[in-house]
Amino acid sequence: MNLKTTFHLALLFTGMSTLLAGCAHAPPAGPRNVGAAVRSINYSGKEVSLIVIDPNNKNNSGGGDALNPYSSGGTICCFAIPAEWHPGLQVIVKYNFYPDPIWREQLVDVPPYPEGIAGGIWLAMHEDGRAEAVVSKFDPTRPEWPGRVKGEPVESEAYALKVRNDRLTTQKKMLSAMEAGLKYDTAKLNEQEIEELKEAIENTKRRIQRMEEQP
DSSP: OOHHHHHHHHHHHHHHHHHHHHHHHSOOOOOOEEEEEEEEEEOSSSOEEEEEEETTEEEEEEEEEEEOTTEEEEEEEEEEEESSOOTTOEEEEEEEETTOOOOEEEEEEOOOOGGGOOOEEEEEEOTTSOEEEEEESSOTTSTTOOSSSOSSOOOOHHHHHHHHHHHHHHHHHHHHHHHHHHHHSGGGSOHHHHHHHHHHHHHHHHHHHHHHHOO
């Protein structure tokens, strides 16, 4: 082996040693993230807005849908989640119950992804005030759904009764206002307007009767 070849081999060995030493001291690569669509679902009887926040990176956040009681929202893009679930995975669910102006936060555990697949992230609010975050490509009606409640939100009996009573109260107030108008404002109305008001009164009375007869 001549001197030139020996010199080249020495350079090659030195370069490989430096490269291997650099790899040995390189920090391990972090988990790969993917963008996930944010969906919200409300199992409670209160109007609520839900936002998800990464506790390790507050700039990573998503959501904000305002949900009526017992309803689900649309899709909002996007929130970065690990491509693979790992133990200890958590997110912050930030929420606000209308008309309370105060925003609150809960740190929640994210359960394992169904079938190990990173789907969309679902934010849920429950009747007991506990928030939830689920990553799933399956919606709540599917058996693979890992959330606390299976299926779409269903109105509680108490909430349904409250809604019915509120509507009944509104109809009775309208009836009282129309009857007062027919009694005291007749001089201001022409014959056709009087007949239309009488018809509206009768229709409202029938509507109230049907609502009161409902079980």
